[in-house]
Amino acid sequence: MNPIDLRSDTVTRPTPAMRRAMAEAEVGDDVFGDDPTVIALQERVAGILGKEAALFVPSGTMANQIALAVLGRSGDEVYCDRNCHLFNYESGSPAFIARVQLQPLDGERGVFTAAQVEAALRPPDHHHPPSAVVAVENSHNRGGGTVWPLPEMQRISALCRERGLGLHLDGARLWNAAAASGVAERVWAGLADTVNVCFSKGLGAPVGSALAGTRELMDEAHRMRKRLGGGMRQAGIIAAGALHALDFHRDRLSEDHRRARRLAEGLAEIRGFDIDPERVETNIAIVDFTARGIDASVFAAEVKSRGLLVTLAGRHRVRLVTHLDIGDRDIEAALEIVHGLYG
Ligand SMILES: Cc1ncc(COP(=O)(O)O)c(C=O)c1O
Structure with missing residues (x-):
């Protein structure tokens, strides 16, 4: 008998219907930008999140790291929760790939406050790293699937705008946060500059995440994906699994x-x-x-x-x-x- 596998929502197997959709997907070479299924997925995600553009990437980790790299510059400081994924489970990629420094904040089950961010920001002085980005994870994995209180996220978003900081939303499980709170994905996404969403977690697709934001940011993100070797050719095969998941597993x-x-x-x-x-x-x-x-x-x-x-x-x-x-x-x-x- 198969074990009851509660290790993660990433352990799901594609359903027969999902496998069929993947097998029958129309594909092209996405590095040339002509895979119709990838294009459809990116447009669909941008639409759901109310963003100008989205970029299909192999993993949530790559989406997070590209976001930090396009929002911050090498040596900048990023504020995040001490228990968040990008601080704990991405193998030091903020330093290795995005080349930013993290300042972890002590959140409550993954949720920190705008006041905590404000207190942590560095005065402009050549001794300090430049304060550049805030990263929020919603729902929060290590916090126990916590959904952020919308007003706190709004306060953080307003602070970022006021101080000229970028705001990244690690929404690997934004679908869950939206379902639980009744606050649509586009509302959460509207507060951030870049948003990572994953198809391979609660939605049950085998592979893939997307990063969304303005066309300009996604253009830079596209270059960064290339640098990381994340350009995929007939990626419509896996994008079809993600589209199927959005159609049938989100509700x-x-x-x-x-x-x-x-x-x-x-x-x-x-x-x-x-x-x-x-x-x-x-x-x-x-x-x-x-x-x-x-x-x-x-x-x-x-x-x-x-x-x-x-x-x-x-x-x-x-x-x-x-x-x-x-x-x-x-x-x-x-x-x-x-x-x-x-x-
Ligand atoms: C909150 C969160 N962000 C990012 C990721 C990274 O996703 P991936 O495993 O696709 O790199 C995960 C993975 O579990 C996650 O839980």
């Missing part, structure tokens, strides 16, 4: 959110398992068992031996993520496994 994300909430409710019943179901807003549940001193790697190994896969999120914390390939019965079975061991 179902609230099901994943409901299942993550149910999972959290079941886990919260166990003594010493710290998780507040009310705070599970999207498809990510992070449970902390510091109170019982349970080692996360021991937990992960024990549940794995019974057919449940999770990821470590700290010494005493694990992350469980719901997605397209997880149904109600999987959630109940996962809870049975954990209750059987620790309940």
